[in-house]
Amino acid sequence: MEASTAVTVYVVIAPHPTDLPRLSESLGLDEAVGVQKAALDLAGQWVREHRAVALGEVGLPHFAVPPATAEAASTLLRHALEVARDADCPAVIHSSDLDAGGFRSLAEVARRAGFPTRRLVKHFARSVVPSSDRAGVVPSYLASRELASASIGTEAPWFWETDYLDDPGRPGAVLDLATVPRRARHAIERAPSNREALRIPFETSVRSVYGFTPARGPGRST
């Protein structure tokens, strides 16, 4: 669809970690883990075939689950990071919101899996934690008005996002797709010097995390 919309979509793919508890109710935990593992392996294969650019969302359920499920989720996260390591791609992490300690333990999981933290994206970040306290993990801030203005001007790398939900029964549950460009436009209108700061989410972080320069639509002039 690129010709008609001038939009290039980069796919990030994985079985979602919150599906594990639900799946284990119907299949039993062992089989549910097997399904998620196989899906992670398939996602890694898709990255190697250039049908996707990263693994995600992978991570841990953000709500309380039985201890055996929590343990299985940790094992799956480790497996996900090993798959991402072998496919040489970033991993986009789903988890509860992280403070300095949370970033540290996530970085430790990555270290044990031999996965570089600079390619670890904490999706749906809602706290602006100084980069010195993030153990190398890259935050993707929810682009609410408040977080957008709190994060702009902070040290690279970081992203803005809207999250995504493919549930037509819950309209408005996530920010709409136009939010990130709208926030960027407003930030520049407010202070033209923000244009430079916005190279972080739109260019330099894409390069340092994903390893490529994002495509530019034909309408863009700068």
Ligand SMILES: [Zn+2]
């Ligand atoms: Zn998520």
